[in-house]
Structure formats: structure tokens, C-alpha cells
Amino acid sequence: MCAPSVINAVRHSLSRRHFLTAVGGSVGATMVAPISGLAQTKPVRLAKGFRDVYDLTHTFSPKLPVFPAFKPMQIRQRFTIARDGFFANEVTFDEHTGTHLDAPVHFIANGGTADRIAVDRLIAPLAVVSIEARAAKDVDTMVTVDDLLAWEKRYGRLPAGAFVAMHSAWEARISNADRFLNRDAKGTMHAPGFSEAAARFLAQERDIVGAGVDTLSLDAAAAQKFVAHLALLGAGKYGVELLANLARVPSSGATIIVGGPKHEGASGGPVRVFAVA
Amino acid sequence: MCAPSVINAVRHSLSRRHFLTAVGGSVGATMVAPISGLAQTKPVRLAKGFRDVYDLTHTFSPKLPVFPAFKPMQIRQRFTIARDGFFANEVTFDEHTGTHLDAPVHFIANGGTADRIAVDRLIAPLAVVSIEARAAKDVDTMVTVDDLLAWEKRYGRLPAGAFVAMHSAWEARISNADRFLNRDAKGTMHAPGFSEAAARFLAQERDIVGAGVDTLSLDAAAAQKFVAHLALLGAGKYGVELLANLARVPSSGATIIVGGPKHEGASGGPVRVFAVA
Numbered sequence: 319m320c321a322p323s324v325i326n327a328v329r330h331s332l333s334r335r336h337f338l339t340a341v342g343g344s345v346g347a348t349m350v351a352p353i354s355g356l357a358q359t360k361p362v363r364l365a366k367g368f369r370d371v372y373d374l375t376h377t378f379s380p381k382l383p384v385f386p387a388f389k390p391m392q393i394r395q396r397f398t399i400a401r402d403g404f405f406a407n408e409v410t411f412d413e414h415t416g417t418h419l420d421a422p423v424h425f426i427a428n429g430g431t432a433d434r435i436a437v438d439r440l441i442a443p444l445a446v447v448s449i450e451a452r453a454a455k456d457v458d459t460m461v462t463v464d465d466l467l468a469w470e471k472r473y474g475r476l477p478a479g480a481f482v483a484m485h486s487a488w489e490a491r492i493s494n495a496d497r498f499l500n501r502d503a504k505g506t507m508h509a510p511g512f513s514e515a516a517a518r519f520l521a522q523e524r525d526i527v528g529a530g531v532d533t534l535s536l537d538a539a540a541a542q543k544f545v546a547h548l549a550l551l552g553a554g555k556y557g558v559e560l561l562a563n564l565a566r567v568p569s570s571g572a573t574i575i576v577g578g579p580k581h582e583g584a585s586g587g588p589v590r591v592f593a594v595a
Numbered sequence: 596m597c598a599p600s601v602i603n604a605v606r607h608s609l610s611r612r613h614f615l616t617a618v619g620g621s622v623g624a625t626m627v628a629p630i631s632g633l634a635q636t637k638p639v640r641l642a643k644g645f646r647d648v649y650d651l652t653h654t655f656s657p658k659l660p661v662f663p664a665f666k667p668m669q670i671r672q673r674f675t676i677a678r679d680g681f682f683a684n685e686v687t688f689d690e691h692t693g694t695h696l697d698a699p700v701h702f703i704a705n706g707g708t709a710d711r712i713a714v715d716r717l718i719a720p721l722a723v724v725s726i727e728a729r730a731a732k733d734v735d736t737m738v739t740v741d742d743l744l745a746w747e748k749r750y751g752r753l754p755a756g757a758f759v760a761m762h763s764a765w766e767a768r769i770s771n772a773d774r775f776l777n778r779d780a781k782g783t784m785h786a787p788g789f790s791e792a793a794a795r796f797l798a799q800e801r802d803i804v805g806a807g808v809d810t811l812s813l814d815a816a817a818a819q820k821f822v823a824h825l826a827l828l829g830a831g832k833y834g835v836e837l838l839a840n841l842a843r844v845p846s847s848g849a850t851i852i853v854g855g856p857k858h859e860g861a862s863g864g865p866v867r868v869f870a871v872a
């Protein structure tokens with residue numbers, strides 16, 4: 319037995335500065351080696367060896383690879399301390415560049431916009447499904463229903479309201495846009511994504527808030543149609559693309575915090591994404 | 596006594612979907628009446644009457660008031676589902692518009708940029724210091740050191756790594772830019788902010804990560820110089836301006852999550868800010 323006051327004390331201690339206490343301090347110790355690229359190289363310890371916060375966001379810059387329909391973001395200095403007393407830039411971007419969110423309306427007429435996603439859907443249990451080993455050999459590989467069932471066999475059924483992220487380790491290519499886009503001789507891009515069946519399974523057979531990838535698209539790059547997008551966004555889920563640092567996050571048990579764009583009528587846009595574990 | 600397994604079970608249950616358990620379910624019950632404006636009108640319950648997440652972010656739109664040096668943000672539709680198969684906009688903004696972050700480099704030559712703020716400084720204990728009653732009568736009122744000491748007398752010393760927010764209820768004016776800017780006959784703006792002494796006290800006598808306001812500026816609008824900005828940013832702290840929904844957040848015990856901008860070399864920029872309690 320446990321006195322309620324003790325449980326409350328535990329809860330209280332978790333609810334303040336150090337509310338992000340997770341299952342223990344082992345996360346930092348089990349990290350994989352850093353990946354090259356723009357992202358942070360190790361998680362930051364929030365407290366004394368206890369809790370970690372991971373930054374799942376790439377630094378947003380004109381150097382990041384972009385999906386071919388879009389142009390790289392732009393930063394233009396408008397004010398300087400010497401001249402104006404303060405320094406400030408103007409920023410211009412196409413919504414679907416950088417680590418960014420896809421709202422349903424991106425593909426679905428009259429679908430929900432990013433600014434109106436309920437905030438409780440932006441903080442969610444994070445399930446990381448790794449297809450890294452296959453992706454190293456097959457650039458067209460996809461997350462399958464079997465991959466999702468294998469995750470569940472190991473970690474238990476996907477929690478209600480989960481966010482499911484594909485980890486393909488594509489991030490290792492991010493400093494080289496040509497390698498990231500990975501076009502063949504005919505100009506067709508090749509990179510992993512969710513299969514249509516897996517996207518439908520998540521949208522229909524499980525209770526998720528959204529899905530994410532460490533590539534530029536929820537769909538495999540060589541897919542003829544946006545089948546994974548349509549399955550997920552069509553079911554009112556949101557997507558997050560170009561996630562960083564998934565190699566370092568626990569496959570199960572972390573919580574994702576999606577600082578989604580809130581400009582009016584957004585089809586999506588750059589996000590700041592954290593995971594805490 | 597309490598068996599370790601029970602504490603671990605509590606921790607575990609908190610570490611997943613419902614990791615945001617706070618001190619209890621009383622927050623929602625003690626909310627004040629909604630304020631008019633663009634922000635959400637009530638906090639969302641994350642779980643069964645237990646935990647709340649607050650959106651401290653105004654919807655970012657051309658209609659929001661801006662500090663006079665800056666232009667309103669712009670949203671331009673570039674792709675439509677009918678023509679292109681998907682809908683997407685281009686967005687342009689001056690960094691210091693909307694609910695936004697000020698990095699040290701905004702005012703301090705060679706100061707830190709927003710993209711490099713350590714992520715553990717973007718999740719912090721939130722202290723809300725209300726000067727609402729005074730601000731209703733005196734549009735030039737400021738947060739004083741006495742206000743901070745009064746907060747501490749009631750709630751205890753500001754926690755290490757805290758984020759301190761001024762709540763002046765200026766948000767009630769947000770749907771009317773003229774009322775928000777509040778210029779007098781000579782064109783001087785009037786709105787509350789931090790006094791220089793309070794900003795110095797926070798920067799030097801306490802261990803904070805940053806400070807925020809529900810107005811357009813850390814400084815009172817009629818201040819002749821950016822004294823609060825300089826005291827805070829000069830000490831390496833960050834600011835967040837145009838915060839929403841502070842009336843609804845507990846004065847002590849909540850945690851702020853600042854989804855800060857991560858574009859390269861940012862002097863600041865629009866943020867998505869949550870509080871959890």
C-alpha cells in the first residue's frame with residue numbers, strides 16, 4: 319500500500335520544474351552515436367541525470383532540402399543595431415518547408431487548418447517505428463502494417479492519441495540536398511515513407527493524432543500518388559515531416575510536443591517539435 | 596511507506612499519454628471568465644478532468660497589432676487543390692510580430708540567436724505576476740520589484756530556471772489595434788511593461804530563463820529607452836511578447852513550453868507557447 323500523500327508528493331514533484339520525469343535516467347545512457355547534420359548531437363538533461371528533452375526540429379535555413387514544388391525559405395535582414403538600435407529579420411517561407419506540419423486542409427478540401435488543431439492533440443505519446451535497417455538497403459522501402467504490429471508486439475498496443483513516427487535514418491543525408499532528394503536518372507525521387515496500407519491501418523484501426531517522418535513526405539518519394547497523405551489527412555490526422563533526432567528518442571514511452579504553426583488558415587507550416595522522456 | 600513499485604507505477608503512468616498530471620483537477624474549476632479576442636476561451640482538458648494545457652499563443656494574422664517598426668504578417672495562397680492537387684500558402688513576417696520570442700541578439704551585438712537557445716531553457720516553471728488591477732486604472736503601470744516580492748511572499752521564491760510573465764489583461768484590447776497601441780494625442784503609446792528595476796532584479800537577483808508580457812513589449816510602451824529589454828537580453832535571458840490567455844493559467848505551479856523559432860540566426864520570431872498545469 320501507498321499513502322495517498324506519497325503519491326501526491328510524487329505527482330507534485332513531477333508537476334513543477336521537473337514535471338517531465340520519465341521512467342528513469344537510462345535514456346541518455348542508451349543513445350546511439352550522433353548522426354551528422356544540422357540537428358543537436360545529444361539530448362539535453364533537464365534535471366540531475368533524470369529527464370531528457372530532445373529537439374526533433376532541424377534548424378530552418380535556406381540550405382535545407384525542400385520538396386520540389388517549394389522554394390527554400392528566405393531570411394532578409396531589415397534592421398541592424400548600428401542603424402536602428404535593434405536587429406531583426408524578415409522571414410518568408412512556403413508552408414511545407416523545414417520541419418513542418420501538414421494539416422488536413424493541405425490535401426482535403428474543407429479539411430481542418432493547422433491553427434485550429436486542438437492543443438491536446440499536439441502533446442501526444444510518441445511511438446517511433448524504425449525501418450532504418452531496411453532503408454539502408456532499399457531507398458523505396460515503406461513502413462508496413464507488419465512493422466506497426468511488430469512495434470506493438472514489443473511495446474504494447476499503440477496508446478490512444480499516439481503520434482507515430484517513421485525513423486528511416488534519412489537524416490544522415492540532410493547536409494546534401496541532392497542525396498536527400500535522391501533522384502534517379504529519370505528524375506524520380508526515392509526515399510522511404512508510409513505505405514498506403516500502414517497509413518490506413520493507423521487512421522482506421524488505431525486512435526492516433528498524427529504521423530511523422532524523417533523524410534520530406536509521409537509518402538514514399540517514388541509513390542505515384544499521395545496515398546499515405548490522403549489516408550491520414552483524410553481521416554483528420556496531421557502529419558509532421560522532416561523530423562530530426564529520431565534515432566535518439568526511445569521507441570516507446572516518450573511524449574512528443576508539437577509546437578504547431580498558428581497562422582490563420584494555415585495548411586501547415588514550420589513547427590518546433592520536442593520530445594520528452 | 597510506499598513500495599517503490601507503486602511510485603514507479605505512478606511515474607510510469609505519468610510518463611506516457613498522461614504525463615502532464617499536475618496537482619489536481621482544480622485548475623479548470625477556478626478559471627476566470629473568458630476574455631474576448633482571438634485566443635481560445637477555455638483550457639483543454641488533457642485527460643479525464645485531471646490535467647490542462649493552455650494555449651498562450653494568439654492566432655497569427657494580419658489583423659494582430661504590431662509594434663510600429665514592423666509590418667503585419669502576410670499570407671499568400673500559392674497552391675490550390677483544384678489546380679495543384681494540394682493547398683499551400685507562402686508566409687512572410689517580420690520576426691517580432693505575433694506572439695513571438697526576443698533573443699538576446701535582438702538588442703545585444705553578438706548576443707545569442709533564438710535558434711541556439713538550449714532546449715531545456717524553453718521548458719520552464721511559469722510564474723504569472725498579475726498587475727491587472729493597476730493596469731485597469733493606469734496604462735503606464737509597470738511590474739515593480741515589490742510586485743515580484745509580493746508574488747514570492749505568496750508562492751515562495753521564484754523557482755530556479757523560471758519564466759516570469761506579466762499579466763496586465765491588455766489582451767482584452769487585442770481585437771482593436773488602435774486600443775492596443777493606445778497612442779495619446781502626441782503619438783506616444785501607453786501600455787504596461789516591466790520596470791527597469793524589476794527586469795534587473797530578475798536578471799541579477801534571481802535565476803530565470805526569460806520573461807514575458809501580454810503587451811507588445813517587455814518595456815512599458817511609454818518608456819524612453821528599451822531599459823527592460825536591455826536588462827533582460829543583456830543578461831542572456833529571452834523574452835516572449837504578446838502572450839495570450841495568462842488570465843487562465845495558475846499564478847504558480849504551471850510549466851511553460853516555448854516552441855521557439857529555429858530559423859538560422861533568428862533575432863526572434865513567432866512561437867507556439869503552451870502552459871501545462
